[in-house]
Amino acid sequence: MIINPNKLSSDSKQIANHNEQFDHLASRLSKQNIEVPSLVDKLAAFQVAIPSWALGAGGTRFGRYSYFGEPASLEQKLEDIGVLHSLTRSAGAVSLHIPWDIPTDYKAVKELAFELDLRFDAVNSNTFQDSVGAKHSYKFGSLSNTSIGARQQAIAHNKEVIKIGEKLGSKSMTVWLADGSSFPGQHNFQTALSNTQDSLKEIYKSLADDWKLFIEYKPYEPYFYSTVIQDWGTSFMLANQCGEKAYTLVDLGHHLPNTNIEQIVSTLMFKGKLGGFHFNDSKYGDDDITVGSIKPYALFLIFNELVYGMANNPQNPELSWMIDASHNLKDPLEDLIQSLEAIQITYAKALLVDQDLLKQAQKEHDVSLCQEILQEAYLTDVRPLVRQARLKLNAPLAPLQTYRNLGVREQLIKERGKNTVATGL
Secondary structure, three states: OOOOHHHOOOOHHHHHHHHHHHHHHHHHHHOOOOOHHHHHHHHHHOOOEEEHHHOOOOOEOOEOOOOOOOOOOHHHHHHHHHHHHHHHOOOOEEEOEOOOOOOOOHHHHHHHHHHOOOEEOOEEOOOOOOOOOOOOOOOOOOOOOOOHHHHHHHHHHHHHHHHHHHHHOOOEEEEOOOOEEOOOOOOOHHHHHHHHHHHHHHHHOOOOOOOEEEEEOOOOOOOOOEEOOOOHHHHHHHHHHHOOOEEEEEEOOOOOOOOOHHHHHHHHHHOOOEEEEEEOEOOOOOOOEOOOOOOHHHHHHHHHHHHHHHHHOOOOOOOEEEEOOOOOOOOHHHHHHHHHHHHHHHHHHHHHOOHHHHHHHHHOOOHHHHHHHHHHHHOOOOHHHHHHHHHHOOOOOOHHHHHHHOOHHHHHHHHHOOOOOOOOO
C-alpha cells in the first residue's frame, strides 16, 4: 500500500489552529533567544530507522495476537515503512534482520526503497536462533561457543550479512549476542569472552573503510545467570579491541532497573564510541513498549546528554537511530507512529535546554537552578514545533488521526487478508 500524497494534506481548520499555537510558542521562545527556525530545521532533519521485524504483532511465550494485514514479504515491509514515512516524514530508513529479510531481487528492493524515499540503515545478524539446515546449533552459544565449528559458522553468517548490506547500500552492521549461561559453572567467563573477542575481530576484518560495527549489550535474557556482553563496559572494551570502526550500541531496554542510562550515553560520546541508539520503553526490563509511554522524563534526560554530545563531541560519529519495540496489543503501525511522535517531542525539549546557563549554574554549584533549567525545557509543550516540522515537509499535522481516517489497517487487511504473519520477534 502506498498513500496518495494528495490525501495527506491537513484541513484549513487544523492548519489555522496550528498556526495560532505555533506563533504563540515561537514568540515566547524567541524572547528567550532561541532560534526557532533552526530548531524546526533540526526536527525536520531528524530521521529514525524502522526495523523490519517490528511491523507485525509481537508476542510473549504465552501468546501472540495478530492485528491482521501483516506484511508477508520484505517488499510489503518496505511498503509499511513507506506508509509511516509518508505520515511522519521522520521514518526514512529501514533496518533489516538477516536471515529473516534476505532480498530475492536486490535491484527491485532498492528501486522500491528509492520510490518510498527510504534508505537502508544498519543490517542485523541473527545467531540467537538456529537457521534451517545449519550444521551447528547455537543452543550453547555462537561467537563465544567452545565449539570451533559453531563459532566459524556464526562468523561466516556475520560476514554474509555485511555482503548483503553492501549490496543494499547500508554502511553498518549491528551484532546483538544472546550468548550466555543459565547455571553457575556452565561457562568459563574468560574463555567465553576471549572467544567472543576473537570472533568479533574476525568479523571486523570484513568491514569496508566506510562501514561501522555496532556492538549491542544486554544484562540478561535469554540466559539468566550470565550474558557474555552484559553491559556497556564490556561492549566498549570489545569495540576498542576491534578498532576505530567499532562502536557501542545502546538499547534503552537493555539495562537493569534504575540504571543511569544518560551517564552511559555521556561517557560513550565523550570517548567517541557511541555508534547507535535503539528506542523503546520499559517498566521492569526489556519490555520493548512504546517510546515515552512509561518513563518520559528519563528519556528527556537521556536526550539532553545526546544533544549535548552531538554539539560538543566531534570525536563521536553521527549516530544511528532506530526504534526497537514489540507490539503485543496495539496495531504495530499505530504504535510506531506514537513512538516517532514521542522521540520528536523529547528531542525538541532537549533542544530547548539552555546549555550555557546550565553550565554556569553547575560551575556555581547552584543545584536548584540546574533543576529549574531542565524542568523549564521538559515542561514546555513543544508539540507545535513538531507539527511545524511536519508542515515544512508536507506531512499531516496529526499522523495517527490521518492513519485512522484513511483506514490504512483496514486496507492492508483487504489486500493481505487475516492470515499473513510477519517474520520477526
